[in-house]
Amino acid sequence: MATISMHETKFCQRCKISFECKVGDVVNCQCNTVPLSPETLLFLDGTDFDCLCAHCLLDFNQMQSRSSDFSFPKNRDQMVEGLHYYVENGYFVFTEFYHFLRGNCCQSGCRHCVYGFQRQAENVDG
Numbered sequence: 001m002a003t004i005s006m007h008e009t010k011f012c013q014r015c016k017i018s019f020e021c022k023v024g025d026v027v028n029c030q031c032n033t034v035p036l037s038p039e040t041l042l043f044l045d046g047t048d049f050d051c052l053c054a055h056c057l058l059d060f061n062q063m064q065s066r067s068s069d070f071s072f073p074k075n076r077d078q079m080v081e082g083l084h085y086y087v088e089n090g091y092f093v094f095t096e097f098y099h100f101l102r103g104n105c106c107q108s109g110c111r112h113c114v115y116g117f118q119r120q121a122e123n124v125d126g
Contacts, residue, residue, distance in 0.1 A: 007021065014049065017053055036060075063096070083097060
């Protein structure tokens with residue numbers, strides 16, 4: 001009779017590090033070591049993420065807490081470099097925090113998508 005592993009190595013969908021997921025022992029899983037606010041749990045429920053490492057869960061909790069100090073910039077004059085965007089090769093690149101403050105995913109495949117959305121490769125028939 002085959003045994004079912006209660007633990008598996010997974011890769012965090014956000015930072016790509018490996019960690020041990022204890023899917024068969026959730027009470028002792030690393031994801032249960034991070035106390036998350038109800039707001040963070042609600043946010044994560046609306047993302048495309050599956051398993052995340054404890055460090056990234058903590059980051060989301062801190063981002064949620066920090067978001068109460070800021071509002072989404074409604075125009076360019078309200079945007080703060082380093083907080084909402086940075087400039088790379090002359091282009092504005094929106095930060096993860098900017099996307100978090102935005103409150104929803106545009107599903108454009110943004111580099112710093114906080115919702116875990118990844119554009120699927122299009123099938124090309126040859």
